[in-house]
Amino acid sequence: MQGISELIKILLIISVYIFIFIIFKYLYLDVKLMRNLRYDKYPYLKLLNRKSDISFKVEETYNIYKSMKIGRATHNDIVIKNDFIDKYHAEIKIEEEKYFVNTYANTSLMINGKVIKGERELKNNDILQIGTIKFVFIREIGE
Amino acid sequence: MNNLDHNKFLKKSLLPIYILLITNILYFFIIKDLYQENTYKFSMIWIIFSLIIFISSILYQKIFKGEYIILSIVFMLLTIGLPMIYRIDKELAFRQTLWYIFGLIVFFIVIFVFKKYFITNRYTYLYMGVIYIMFIMTFIFGSRIKGSINWIKFNGISFQPSEVIKILFILFIASYFTNRDKKLKKSYFLFIVYSIIGLFFFQKDLGSALLLYLVFMSIYYLNEENKFALLMNLFGAIIVGINSIIIFDHVKVRMISWINPWKYIDGAGYQITQSLFAISEGGYLGVGLGKGHPKYIPEVQTDFIFSAIIEEMGILMGIAIVLLYILFIYKGIKITLNQKNNFIRQVALGITMMTGFQAFIIIGGSIKLIPLTGITLPFVSYGGSSIVMSFVSIGLLQVASQELEGEFHSE
Numbered sequence: 001m002q003g004i005s006e007l008i009k010i011l012l013i014i015s016v017y018i019f020i021f022i023i024f025k026y027l028y029l030d031v032k033l034m035r036n037l038r039y040d041k042y043p044y045l046k047l048l049n050r051k052s053d054i055s056f057k058v059e060e061t062y063n064i065y066k067s068m069k070i071g072r073a074t075h076n077d078i079v080i081k082n083d084f085i086d087k088y089h090a091e092i093k094i095e096e097e098k099y100f101v102n103t104y105a106n107t108s109l110m111i112n113g114k115v116i117k118g119e120r121e122l123k124n125n126d127i128l129q130i131g132t133i134k135f136v137f138i139r140e141i142g143e
Numbered sequence: 144m145n146n147l148d149h150n151k152f153l154k155k156s157l158l159p160i161y162i163l164l165i166t167n168i169l170y171f172f173i174i175k176d177l178y179q180e181n182t183y184k185f186s187m188i189w190i191i192f193s194l195i196i197f198i199s200s201i202l203y204q205k206i207f208k209g210e211y212i213i214l215s216i217v218f219m220l221l222t223i224g225l226p227m228i229y230r231i232d233k234e235l236a237f238r239q240t241l242w243y244i245f246g247l248i249v250f251f252i253v254i255f256v257f258k259k260y261f262i263t264n265r266y267t268y269l270y271m272g273v274i275y276i277m278f279i280m281t282f283i284f285g286s287r288i289k290g291s292i293n294w295i296k297f298n299g300i301s302f303q304p305s306e307v308i309k310i311l312f313i314l315f316i317a318s319y320f321t322n323r324d325k326k327l328k329k330s331y332f333l334f335i336v337y338s339i340i341g342l343f344f345f346q347k348d349l350g351s352a353l354l355l356y357l358v359f360m361s362i363y364y365l366n367e368e369n370k371f372a373l374l375m376n377l378f379g380a381i382i383v384g385i386n387s388i389i390i391f392d393h394v395k396v397r398m399i400s401w402i403n404p405w406k407y408i409d410g411a412g413y414q415i416t417q418s419l420f421a422i423s424e425g426g427y428l429g430v431g432l433g434k435g436h437p438k439y440i441p442e443v444q445t446d447f448i449f450s451a452i453i454e455e456m457g458i459l460m461g462i463a464i465v466l467l468y469i470l471f472i473y474k475g476i477k478i479t480l481n482q483k484n485n486f487i488r489q490v491a492l493g494i495t496m497m498t499g500f501q502a503f504i505i506i507g508g509s510i511k512l513i514p515l516t517g518i519t520l521p522f523v524s525y526g527g528s529s530i531v532m533s534f535v536s537i538g539l540l541q542v543a544s545q546e547l548e549g550e551f552h553s554e
Binding site for chain 1: 158163170215432466
């Protein structure tokens with residue numbers, strides 16, 4: 001009887017440690033995931049503004065893994081709730097491994113300081129300005 | 144892609160809960176050996192407890208987006224705590240189970256209500272008012288239990304306002320710091336904060352006073368650009384602390400019994416020396432549940448449950464508890480970093496800090512690392528108000544772990 005309860009106690013302590021280990025593993029995966037977000041294999045838009053200057057919600061990076069729409073409305077893939085941005089402002093398209101930015105009828109945006117209407121190809125390190133928000137487009141070549 | 148990966152990662156998992164249930168069943172077998180009489184009521188407690196854990200985990204994962212790990216960690220702490228309370232006093236364990244159920248109901252209510260109505264920093268005055276009303280009520284209706292006037296009794300239920308004040312205090316400072324310079328002048332704010340801490344001090348509830356001061360300083364440190372003001376606050380506290388050791392007897396006793404408890408083993412140092420005996424008795428694996436003498440330590444079910452657990456379950460279990468708190472704090476800080484709404488972010492930080500400091504103060508106190516001040520070990524100790532308000536606090540953390548629309552103030 002003595003032996004059994006001793007054994008159960010040891011099993012119990014082991015099970016508590018297994019629990020801690022599992023939780024720890026989850027947290028480890030969490031950290032790993034956080035670190036990998038920015039260095040994904042997809043090209044991405046990186047925010048250039050200081051985040052403290054912005055009073056609305058913008059992510060630091062947006063990975064471009066499909067054609068994506070930018071705008072104020074929640075149906076867009078990249079939602080930026082700023083008054084200087086139209087409900088449906090622009091679209092980033094992927095065609096034959098090339099990236100294009102396309103504005104809608106009455107919107108415009110700036111690439112490297114020039115006002116753009118209609119469609120244009122995006123290259124690595126192009127600076128994309130939508131309203132007051134600036135992004136840099138980064139596409140690592142060779143991947 | 145971020146989101147996809149993230150969702151895949153956060154795929155709801157019940158694995159920790161299964162381990163929890165196994166632990167629970169093992170505890171059942173250990174404790175069953177001890178108490179042959181009154182088996183019916185005892186089995187009921189265990190079955191109810193396991194069911195609560197399982198059902199609320201599933202409910203939680205079905206209904207809510209966001210964090211589920213925090214709740215698993217908390218359930219593990221409850222699983223470790225309840226058998227110990229049961230072993231100390233069976234009646235207490237029965238009541239504690241009821242408090243768990245009540246706490247969980249409050250937990251779910253808090254998630255809904257807080258998310259809907261309270262994610263705003265406009266209620267600074269409301270929080271402040273309620274804190275002062277609580278204090279006035281305590282001074283009028285309060286009764287002195289265990290040296291400090293911090294209990295209100297009505298209809299046989301005693302209730303501890305200090306636990307409620309802790310949460311309100313965090314909401315108060317968070318709403319002030321995110322709404323700065325709009326309503327309340329800083330000097331008034333500091334006066335209010337120190338008056339609250341001072342009131343705890345005069346109630347002789349040193350644990351809560353210390354805890355609130357630490358939480359306040361950590362949030363203040365993050366929000367204050369003027370480092371000189373910060374240092375002044377720190378120095379002021381040190382000076383007040385040293386003076387109060389000289390002036391007030393109840394503080395002096397704590398210090399003396401911390402520096403050399405062995406000299407006052409029959410008086411002021413009795414509690415801490417008994418706690419140290421209990422810890423040294425335990426060894427690696429403990430003497431076994433039911434074979435130790437936890438009742439030699441006064442207030443073992445609330446303040447000194449950590450020593451009792453070490454005595455009977457061993458230092459390995461004690462380390463496991465500390466690790467669980469570390470995981471809890473880590474998770475809380477992670478939630479704080481991910482949250483974009485500034486108010487709820489500060490709240491999440493405050494709650495994480497509070498739980499962490501509370502565990503540190505009482506664990507440190509019972510192993511004679513720091514002077515002993517009586518507060519509960521969150522989620523492990525016996526105590527209705529403590530359990531319920533701890534559940535409220537993780538409810539707030541859960542709200543913080545969700546993506547919220549709303550005010551995104553620049554920092």
